[in-house]
Amino acid sequence: MHLPYFMRRVNRAFTNPIMSTFAWLVPPLAIVHHVGRRSGRRYRSPVVAFPTAKGFVIPLTYGRDVDWARNLVAADGGEVEQMGRRVPVRRARIVDGAVAYLQLP
Secondary structure, three states: OOOOOHHHHHHHHHHHHHHOOOOOOOOOEEEEEEEOOOOOOEEEEEEEOEEOOOOEEOOOOOOOOOHHHHHHHHHOEEEEEEOOEEEEEEOOOOOOHHHHHOOOO
């Protein structure tokens, strides 16, 4: 299920700044550290991240075109901070939901 587009603006302006203060410490929340594709600027985005044997599964609740996911793929990685630990992520990719569901707890 994808959330409505207007929720992106609400979350970016209000929810994300608040969640960024504690998401790195409270699982399954996490912070994705990524670099902008065009700007080169560093960003922090709060997400829900489930650790797996090979990395993380992060549901794309807004669809495949979210900036943080596109930035991770374009930069060939970034970092995920969860429970106080920063884990490098390499070879980030966007997969079909059926593939991702198999990795979820």
